[in-house]
Amino acid sequence: MDPKSVLLGLREKSVGLSKAQTRIPWREIITSVVPPPISVISYYIAVNNQATGPFDFTILKSMVSNGQxxxxxxxxxxGMDQWKAAGTVDTLKQLFTVIPPIPPMD
Known part of the structure; x- marks a missing residue:
């Protein structure tokens, strides 16, 4: 919902109230319209028995490409109880999917 429609909805609900009673700070209106930020899952990687990271999915994808x-x-x-092999973690499995070659056309 855009801020203008929020304001129109508030105006419709405020019929019969004085001007002072219908004043709502812009900050309050805008924060009620903006969705919360998307959470990004980050992973730590064990390298030489040391935890490195955290790394987001984009960085992990790059690390797979260059063999790291x-x-x-x-x-x-x-949320994980213990360290796991990356290939066994559901959200990371797609990083290791190998696309099979296209069969020859006869």
């Missing part, structure tokens, strides 16, 4: 992260690399994020 493999499906056997140990990773951890908030």
């Amino acid at each position: 992260l493999t499906s056997d690399s140990l990773v951890w994020t908030n």
